[in-house]
Amino acid sequence: MSGEPESPVAVVDDERFDEHHERSGRHPERPERLAAARAGLYGTLDRARCQQVEARDARPAELEAVHGADYLAQLRNALDGSFGHLDADTFYSPGSQEATWLAAGASAELSQRLMAGEAKRGVALLRPPGHHAEPGHAMGFCMLNNVAIAAQAALAAGAERVAVVDWDVHHGNGTQHAFYADPRVLFISLHQYPFYPGTGAADETGRGAGEGYTANVALPAGQGVETYAHAFRTIVLPLLDQLGPDLLLVSAGFDAHAYDPLANMELDADSYRAMASSLLDHVDRAGHGRIAFMLEGGYDLGALQQSVAGVASALKGERLELPDDACGPAGQQAVERTRRALAGKWQLGDGA
Numbered sequence: 403m404s405g406e407p408e409s410p411v412a413v414v415d416d417e418r419f420d421e422h423h424e425r426s427g428r429h430p431e432r433p434e435r436l437a438a439a440r441a442g443l444y445g446t447l448d449r450a451r452c453q454q455v456e457a458r459d460a461r462p463a464e465l466e467a468v469h470g471a472d473y474l475a476q477l478r479n480a481l482d483g484s485f486g487h488l489d490a491d492t493f494y495s496p497g498s499q500e501a502t503w504l505a506a507g508a509s510a511e512l513s514q515r516l517m518a519g520e521a522k523r524g525v526a527l528l529r530p531p532g533h534h535a536e537p538g539h540a541m542g543f544c545m546l547n548n549v550a551i552a553a554q555a556a557l558a559a560g561a562e563r564v565a566v567v568d569w570d571v572h573h574g575n576g577t578q579h580a581f582y583a584d585p586r587v588l589f590i591s592l593h594q595y596p597f598y599p600g601t602g603a604a605d606e607t608g609r610g611a612g613e614g615y616t617a618n619v620a621l622p623a624g625q626g627v628e629t630y631a632h633a634f635r636t637i638v639l640p641l642l643d644q645l646g647p648d649l650l651l652v653s654a655g656f657d658a659h660a661y662d663p664l665a666n667m668e669l670d671a672d673s674y675r676a677m678a679s680s681l682l683d684h685v686d687r688a689g690h691g692r693i694a695f696m697l698e699g700g701y702d703l704g705a706l707q708q709s710v711a712g713v714a715s716a717l718k719g720e721r722l723e724l725p726d727d728a729c730g731p732a733g734q735q736a737v738e739r740t741r742r743a744l745a746g747k748w749q750l751g752d753g754a
């Protein structure tokens with residue numbers, strides 16, 4: 403894309419997200435993560451090129467497009483201004499209700515701005531994260547499913563098809579279940595498997611009208627960027643090119659980084675730069691250019707900063723090609739299982 407000026411980037415970043423924190427300060431999903439992500443973003447992308455998107459409360463209709471009304475009422479009551487836990491992993495603090503509703507509302511707002519043509523690219527530095535939040539319950543540090551709310555907001559704003567690429571190292575169970583029977587939203591997840599949360603096998607491909615619109619690349623531990631490159635060329639990019647979504651949302655967790663303390667993959671900052679570059683190439687090929695990167699996990703602060711900087715470099719126009727697909731047999735077999743599970747529906751790469 404050399405020679406073309408890169409688009410400005412709409413950025414969600416709000417210090418009220420920092421008021422969501424576990425009491426001890428020792429939980430890995432902590433406010434310092436956003437400081438690291440900000441350093442990575444603004445250290446790379448000129449702030450003057452960023453349009454700040456102020457976080458706002460999610461509207462009831464935006465939330466109810468994903469979550470049950472009973473759950474929303476229960477959650478609001480549970481986040482009562484004290485410290486506590488909704489389950490073993492999912493904590494709350496006095497600022498959590500505000501932060502959670504703002505993160506969800508900012509996600510919808512970002513999606514609406516991209517659909518309205520106010521910007522083409524978006525970055526949302528969000529806490530709490532969202533992709534484990536199920537329609538009816540909180541789970542895995544997540545309470546409201548930010549990316550699913552953003553996808554529904556795009557549909558409400560006129561998108562006919564939306565795709566979510568989830569490269570967080572954990573399976574995005576909540577997002578999958580929100581759209582499992584819905585062909586308007588293609589969900590593609592690349593994740594360590596078997597691993598938390600236990601879902602995301604290659605044969606989970608959707609249900610009813612949504613059959614074939616869920617793609618799970620379930621990877622054994624220890625995979626590097628070559629395996630991800632193979633999965634992108636064989637599964638992710640062919641699916642996106644054939645579907646032609648009007649908006650691409652990325653559940654951008656950075657916990658597949660080699661330094662991450664919670665998982666066992668071998669990516670580095672350039673891996674994220676290359677994956678982001680290939681998704682930017684896709685939306686540019688499609689003609690509309692609309693893409694948003696929404697923060698999910700990533701628990702090593704240095705790795706998170708560098709990986710966000712990698713994505714920011716790609717957004718700045720410093721794109722990086724994915725490396726050759728020189729992965730080992732375990733990675734090849736995992737990608738082949740996904741290809742076979744979807745082969746009746748889509749023309750996917752031959753795995754060569």
Ligand SMILES: [Zn+2]
Pocket residue numbers: 570571572655657698699700
């Ligand atoms: Zn994760």
